[in-house]
Amino acid sequence: MSEFPFPPGLVLFLGAFLLPQVQGKARTALVLGLPLLALVLIWSLPAGSTITLQFLQYALEPVSATAVGRLFATVFALAAFAGGLYGLWRAEPDGQGGYQLREGNVLELGAAYAYAGSAIGVTFAGDLITLFIFWELMALSSTLVLWSNSNDNPKAYGASMRYLLVHLAGGVILMGGIVWQVYASGSTAFVNMSELDSGAHWLIMAGFLINAGAPPLSAWVADAYPEASPSGMVFLSAFTTKTAVYVLLVGFAGAQVLIYIGLYMVFYGIFYALMENDMRRILAYSIVNQVGFMVTAIGIGSALALNGAAAHAFAHIIYKALMLMSAGSVLALTGQRKCTELGGLFRYMPLTAVFGIIGSLAIAAFPFTSGFVTKSLETSAAAYAGLVPAWFLLLTASAGAILYIGFKFPWFVFFNRDSGLHPPEAPRHMLWAMGFCAFLSIGIGVFPEPLYALLPHQPVDYQAYTIDHLVTQFQLLLFAAAAFFLLLPQMQVTPTISLDFDWFYRKLLKYLAREFSLKTMDARRLLEHRTLQRTEKMAERLYHRYGPQSVFARTWPSGVMVLWVAVLLAGSLVLYYLR
């Protein structure tokens, strides 16, 4: 036990700056050692706030350990460990059926560790100012993770800029809320604000929700994450949205409005994942979907629901990392992201496939995986709270998620028809990272008690493995599986046309959709054109008014300056005379 309570997040944050200085074995040791050191610190800190700093007239509590904060910090450290291991080296196909390894992008790895450190910092923030500082550090370092991929993926640059804009906007909203809150209440404490009885609370919640991928800005998740490198996306998916879940859990547990926002996110994720062809975008949409479950549970606000949200976040970070690692290996070794270009890889990358399937089973909440023992807490909470529509929608969404995320990803990537790609098996360090996550996913699924013991509301008297639960879940899975394989022919491209009843939903709907999009296309173009024109005109006007040749920027002759002096002096003299 350390005498001086060292902030655990700082270990990773400062360690990130050491990473570029070391090479070879030392680098490996540092990458793997830092998260473990952070983990030790997380658990060696006594509960409650241990450091108080004075800033202006406010007390800052940068190291304040709570049960739920520690839970999130733990999984962040684990995710950093797995992601660090996965990103140690990058694999590239060498063109002869094998791969070559090169050192992972040091900028990305450093930024990712700073990012993980800031995320852990948020979970230990006892006051709003500390929280905000780490929040912004997170936004900057995660942008850097994305941006560092610009050399390999030219789209990453634009994506990182859009990502930064969204998060800076979110940061400004959050800062406005925090300043308001601190000023109105005179305290910087980060407390439950779920009554939403002040504008400050709404602003703070909006700032949090933007990071969670809530409407109307949900699109940033799927816009930004897939452009990151394989390892970069593992990091990105783990921290930003889940820190948002954490702060919502602490600050807004029981705020009704979150139920509706969460449900929207759940269905948003499903619908877009359904239409998507890019495997990594499917996974990105599924993040929104899964975070939607957590946000809904937070909105319900009962002890069971909050435990469910926390546990689900914990499990989700790990199995989503697992799926992304699996998808990332496929991307790295084939260079393909589109479902239509992939398929049949099971034979060439069996281990990657098995790990990907374990991740998919977990996301589908298959019994004996971490998804089963955590997600059921949330659905049960909805049922116990008497929120029948919410319960029904969550169950439907579960089935939908199974269908379009749990099955679609492994099926189209690893099975389906043979795509003619013959990549080698993923390199060993990536397999180890995946193995680590798979081990945790199954371990938690089989022995949920240690995780339950960490949950914020104790005691957890919840039994995941009852006959009732198992039967319900198997029914759901069987139904989803049946639906998936029945609908499969519709998802494939078929050259023949058969006029049958399916015409209604295959052709008519498609036709209607196309008609609709064609009709609206004109309107949209017009709107875009007008907005563009208006923006251009405004930029022109601004340039005219403030640019180098404008009134304000021109170099004026001395006479004009003197005139101003005279105007000001005469003006004030006249005013004083008249007074």
Add this chain to the structure above:
Amino acid sequence: MSSQLPALQLVIPLLSAPLCFLIGKARIAWAIATLASWACAAIAVTLLLRVNDGSVIEYAFGNWPGPWGIVYTIDRLNAFVLVIVSGIAAVILPYSWPSVCREIPPRLHVLFYTALLLCLSGLLGMTITGDAFNLFVLLEISSLSTYTLISLGKDRRSLTAAFQYLVMGTIGGTFILIGVGLLYMLTGTLNMADLAHRLQPLEGSRTLQAAFAFLVVGFGLKLAMFPLHLWLPNAYATAPSVVSAFLAATATKVAVYAMLRFLFGIFGADFTYNQMHLQFLLVPLALMAILFASMTAVYQRGVKRMLAYSSLAQIGYMLLGIGLANLHGLMATLLHLFNHALIKGALFLVMANIFYRAGGTAINHVTGLGRQMPWSMAAFVAGGLSLIGVPLTVGFISKWYLIQASIDRGWWLITAMILLGSLIALVYIWRVVEAAYFKERPPDQPTVTEVPLWLLIPTWVLILGNIWFGMNAEFTAGVAEAAAATLLGER
């Protein structure tokens, strides 16, 4: 000896200046100037620590007691400003040697250091003196040497800029002289404390009101109050790099201080706010400065020019603090004197670094420098964050109090304007950051390396100051609060 410190504060740089000139060797002149600036900084810090308990040091020159002789009066407020001015000088003078060698022809080096020392003594004297006419004399000393310093710039436009500043500065000086003359006419005294005492019964006097108007406009010119700022962008943009850094960090600050001294020390807060209603002049002008100058900064091609426009906006914040007419507002003004000196000093030193290597400071000189001059550009980012007002930097501290002052008043629109100003600052700082880090070096620009440690250390001293005083604001905020309370007559 220690009782002579107030005199030494001015006498050391004032006598070092002719010494430099007489010796005539550039390197020795530089060494003398550096040592003098360090001595000044040490004296200023000692004085501040001595008066920080609220006491006032009175120093009568030649043992002629006031109001007949010239008296130097040191309280918290001007000791604070003395620390700002001499501290910045102590950081910039060691820095100046390599930079001056690059930018100024060798035959002028001795003159440069002589002029810089004169300027320093003028600024310090303006701050320390308790005599209204003495203040004018020292103002002219500092102004005349400033014109010389600006005209030494490599850019040929620096001559016109210096000439324009000369015309405007002289008008400003004349106005101040007229104002002081009117006060002398009314009371027969030039001692500030005595003036304050004797002016009290004269509040309705037209002469007094005219004096007030002349002084406000005169100081407004010297501190570049919108719309009397037109001389400033060219002067800062074309002056030698070191001079820009020194002037941006000190000259306008001292002018703000002198205005505060006249407004509150002589006329009194009640007369200024309740009878002359100065806030109705200052607040709109300050807001216009914040908005228009910031917007203009966004479109500048030269980064130094951009920083000059940003300085105008920052002066707007300081005037806004005065215009808000409450404790927090005045406190924000005083804090921003200190904080802005750190911010702009650091940023202009980064520009000096870039000029030293790349030979210019237009945006295309800066493009792609992120990798080639990592430490300098990192300093720019840190200083820029401070300028924007990001927490943990000094910029945040002054903005924080300013926002509080506006909320105290219940003027929400002004709060929004302050935040808008920060947002625009983000835009213009980002332009430079984007060019430096996210763009390739243009082919017509030379590939450069990082500047030597001798130049980096002063730059980073100021940057670390930005962060240090941003995290430990108790000392500066404490001094500023006490000084603001004294000015408002609350304590």
